[in-house]
Amino acid sequence: MSDANQEKIEKRGGFGAILNLVLKILVGLVLATTVLTNLFLVYIVVAPDTLPKPFYLQYKGDASSVTNSPPATSMNNGGTAVEHPVVAPAEVHTIVAGEGIFIDTGTKIVNLADQGGRKFIRVNVVVEFAPKSTEYLTMAEELKTEYLNTFTSEINTKLPVINDIIITQISTKDFAAIYTADGKELLRSELIAILNEKLSDNTVLNVYFTEFVMQ
Numbered sequence: 001m002s003d004a005n006q007e008k009i010e011k012r013g014g015f016g017a018i019l020n021l022v023l024k025i026l027v028g029l030v031l032a033t034t035v036l037t038n039l040f041l042v043y044i045v046v047a048p049d050t051l052p053k054p055f056y057l058q059y060k061g062d063a064s065s066v067t068n069s070p071p072a073t074s075m076n077n078g079g080t081a082v083e084h085p086v087v088a089p090a091e092v093h094t095i096v097a098g099e100g101i102f103i104d105t106g107t108k109i110v111n112l113a114d115q116g117g118r119k120f121i122r123v124n125v126v127v128e129f130a131p132k133s134t135e136y137l138t139m140a141e142e143l144k145t146e147y148l149n150t151f152t153s154e155i156n157t158k159l160p161v162i163n164d165i166i167i168t169q170i171s172t173k174d175f176a177a178i179y180t181a182d183g184k185e186l187l188r189s190e191l192i193a194i195l196n197e198k199l200s201d202n203t204v205l206n207v208y209f210t211e212f213v214m215q
Helices: 003-046 141-156 159-171 175-179 181-198
Strands: 072-075 081-084 101-111 120-130 203-214
Touching: 101 141, 101 159, 101 203, 120 159, 141 159, 159 181, 175 181, 175 203, 181 203
Parallel strands: none
Antiparallel strands: 072 081, 101 120, 120 203
């Protein structure tokens, strides 16, 4: 074999060795990148949020993860970082029946829908409204009294409409329809629905019959 051919073979062998070395380096970089990425993800998920992170995970429905920021810190006089835990916002209480504002609409005598118009009912209806302020239950007594007076005055201006709704709905019933306990409950549900529909800027929580006499 000539020296020229021998030299070509040696060059090819050297190039192949360099190529293999480059491939090994690339494979090593890919593996190292994969390992570092996995370690980074594990750190983000597992490590406590008190440690520094580029971002913080927020889990839906987890009250402790209401923010994607770590607990706030400040420096004390000694130059030491002091951690201030993030406080979740207080849950807003939904006012339910029995906690609202009660408005007595007074006693009414209504002719029922029986033939001949000889049946009538004497009924007193108390309507329970939800206060518009969510802070009503936690107000100081003085503020609650002031709010109650204002709210009651507002509802009193609507009493003609409220009484008309009550009387009109009762007058569609006959003696048999509201004589039973189920009939009274049905009437209660109907009044709540109609009042909420007509008084769209107020919410009726319940209706109470404090007098219910039929003759």
